[in-house]
Amino acid sequence: MTERHVANPSSVPSLRIPTFEDVQTARVRISGVAHHTPVLTSRTADARTGAAVFFKAENLQRAGAFKFRGAYNAIAALDGLSRLNGVVAYSSGNHAQALAYAAKLQGVAATIVMPRDAPEIKVAATKGYGAEVVYYDRYTEDREGISQRLAAERGATLIPPFDHPDVIAGQGTAALELIEDVGEIDVLVVPLGGGGLLAGSALSARALLPACTIVGVEPEAGNDGQQSLRKGEIVHIPVPKSIADGAIVTHVGHLNFPILKDCVDDIVTVTDAQLVEAVRFFTERMKVVVEPTGCLAAAAVMHGAIPCAGKRVGILLSGGNIDLTALSALLGQR
Template sequence: MSVSFAVGFEDIRAAAGLLQGVANNTPVLTSRTLDARANAHVYCKCESFQRTGAFKFRGAYNALSRVPEATREVLTFSSGNHAQAVALAGSLLDIQPTIIMPRDAPEVKLEATSAYGANIIPYDRSEITREVLAQQLASERGLPIIPPYDHPHIIAGQGTAALELLQSQPDIEVLLVPCGGGGLLSGTTLAANAIRPGIRVIGVEPAAANDAALSFKSGMLHTVHNPQTIADGARTPSLGALTFPIIRALAHDIVVVTEDAIIGAVQFLWERMKLVVEPTGALGVAALLSGVISADRKNVGVIISGGNVDLSQTPAWSKST
């Protein structure tokens, strides 16, 4: 029985065509030390080298490119990377974004978003949800909302990272993907299953923000309110109404990693591979290094989702590798 989703592989291919020459085809890097530690052949798709420093530019540009010509202003909400991506895409497409951002977002992301020319509206995570605030403002101002993950064009754009990875490394057997709201994971599962049927796509999220793992295992959407994790990009309360059905049907599993494992992965990538990777971006490597994933000498792809590190926070990351 075939299953229909809000997004298909043809949408990902269309997004790839639209992004050609605009988004970076980011490098795939390897490390003999990582291979030895993980007991696998590991291929890291480094979206930390993407425009705005994260994969989010792919979905943002794809979505804003499809906004009606008469619409020159949009509204979105984000903890940082989607905000920067929408701000840059808006400047390239002559669209003015207004972005709802939490007051505790990393300073580097707040500053970069503002520098791209976006209007920023701060909010307190403990007082109101960003979705509710966005709906209020959208109604007041008559603006379309471009959400950070639960949108067909966003999902399609994010799937292009896996498309590029599997085009360059077609023998990948297992693909590890950071998971917050599920935009990257759902897009990746769609692309990977179309290109390489039988591939195991596994989402990775912090144990302190394990809504996706709970949802995947129970078959029902779970919410974790105001999760506290160093991986700020994974502090979403739940998967989306569009991303969850795709992930539930096509992902192989969702696993969780501890805060110490995340910090250890960030430090490993910095020290051994000379990569500046934010905690959310290091989730896949954390799963390998901590033994949560048993690779068994397989060819493993890892999407390093971003590199927007708030350097003022790094002294607190005291775990030694």
């Protein structure tokens, strides 16, 4: 992929769209800090799908989600003055926790703008890692505007959850590990919110396995990425409502979309009911906790939204941050 630059500074900083070389650089930066998470298999999942399925367990990553990879990489790439001035981010939870933890490990102050209705477990973890939390109303206030104002007032660096080259590159290391661990796969299926994980994963998969089919998965209520890919331009939607709280976004990132358009074959959706079933499957059958957002890719494969029979399929389980009360309520649904 040739190097390009975003020419829309009013909506996003003029930053370089990352390449696979940036993913490789990110792996060096996060090596020995981020977990090299395991790949899980299940005979039940294989029988149900007719495929050989490999689950990359980012729910077992530090801070409970793949987000730690991009957050740590983005902070590690800062110069000394930027580190002294701290970082600002906005997030519904997993990027918040990841950036707070990554900042703490590197001695950098962090301020996180979070929605008032963010899961309490994610808010508590973010504060527990030492970050300052600033609340906003996700349905009436602009989190990006609030974060940009805070960053300007404090001279801090804004590190958004998905629309940042070092974040995208860091997220791409998960798929890189998966492919290196299991070898050739025919299909790679990745959760999609703002597009950081899918874009980074696509960079790795296209470089290592050019023939691999790459599919993103969104909640049915928030299919902005699907609409964008089919229209060929970024589509904005109202704030969606879904139990996949980590994928509640109104549009994909400006840095992410060119990669998605060039590298991703399709984007499909799943319902909240299918996500609940997937959460139950991982809890009851595989004995691991995966949050609803983390189940997006798995739900699509297990419900036949993607043709997978007879193929080797890599699935990213993006996170496992769900409190016991919410998990119990989901498992009780029939």
